[in-house]
């Protein structure tokens with residue numbers, strides 16, 4: 001890709017991610033509370049004054065206002081700017097991943113720019129669903145259906161697009177293999193769902209209480225539907241590592257006794273594991289296989 005175009009598209013990716021994440025901030029706050037995401041327009045929760053368009057520019061407005069309401073100077077949580085930066089960075093990273101590595105690890109659409117654009121679009125949608133779901137899970141210990149079921153539908157739908165492309169558009173050369181993307185996606189969904197369902201069942205027997213919500217089971221189904229069964233295994237291992245590190249940290253910091261049951265949402269760690277898979281998955285598999293050589 002031409003270097004100038006690469007810079008322009010990189011900037012566009014970051015800015016689009018920040019704008020989408022700005023909207024996700026609204027979703028994260030309002031959807032679990034059963035409020036409309038359209039009306040009323042954004043307003044300060046303290047003084048109720050409406051937020052003008054120039055006070056609603058992602059990242060820049062928060063910095064310009066130094067994290068305070070322009071009217072009453074009430075502090076605005078730094079989480080808003082953090083979510084916006086996270087959206088920008090992850091959109092940019094997904095774009096660069098596909099441009100630099102190619103989309104072959106994720107999609108069989110090797111039809112040039114259109115195939116790469118489709119892969120980037122699916123990754124961007126999934127990143128948006130994960131950001132909203134993770135922060136809602138942090139706040140309310142529940143994973144919304146639009147993240148979990150939405151991810152499964154996204155994964156299966158994208159696999160059908162790939163299957164259709166192999167069957168029709170690829171000049172007939174992929175006709176015999178057309179069923180593979182859909183089978184891989186379905187296998188990932190069933191494996192992810194089944195594996196976490198089993199973990200949940202064993203956990204509930206061992207701790208005699210619900211150790212994990214059904215939302216986490218559905219979320220792993222979505223990881224499988226999008227990235228296949230191997231991604232499920234890697235995501236499960238990484239998410240338990242991330243979750244344990246944070247859990248142990250929380251116990252040490254709060255001096256909670258080990259025996260005491262601390263409810264920590266698992267969804268965000270599944271998302272962190274899935275992100276690690278998305279950005280470093282093939283390298284991790286290589287590294288693991290090299291251990292045995």
Ligand SMILES: [Zn+2]
Pocket residue numbers: 044045046047048049069070071072073074
């Ligand atoms: Zn205010």
